[in-house]
Amino acid sequence: MTAEIPVEHRDLLDKRALAHLPTLMPDGRPQVTPVWCDFDGKRVRVNSAKGRVKDRNIRRDGRVALSCSDPDDPYRYLEIRGQLVEITESGADDHIDRLAQKYLGEERYSHRKPGVVRVMYKIEPQSFSSMG
Secondary structure, eight states, X not given: OOOOOOGGGGGGGTSSOOEEEEEEOTTSOEEEEEEOEEXXXXXXXXXXXXXXXXXXXXXXXXXXXXXXXXXXXXXXXXXXXXXXXXXXXXXXXXXXHHHHHHHHOOSSOTTOOTTOOEEEEEEEEEEEEEEO
8 A cells, every 4th residue: 555755745855864764683673774765756765785784674574664854853754654665776876876966965976885786675655654
């Protein structure tokens, strides 16, 4: 069941607002990391490196949530609960460059390391809560 991101909070996915993405460790404990994200009009997209803890966790259990606070008003937020619907390496390098432009003002992601494979995760919003 896809949920529509509320129009009045959709701008948070366009701003330089970090999102926090919790995933579940194999023993069920939560693990949370700040992530860069964007919205393609249908799905929230997050980028990471293949093999990281977040990558292993999200591949094992695709139930996710994202919390994003407005950098201009931290009490205004959007929380999205959703389901991972796609993991792809295709386009992930270009995606991290677009995110670096958004978050760092860099044309290309400057923290690339040799041998690191970028991965893009597409999350279908299923429910949300918001304030502000």
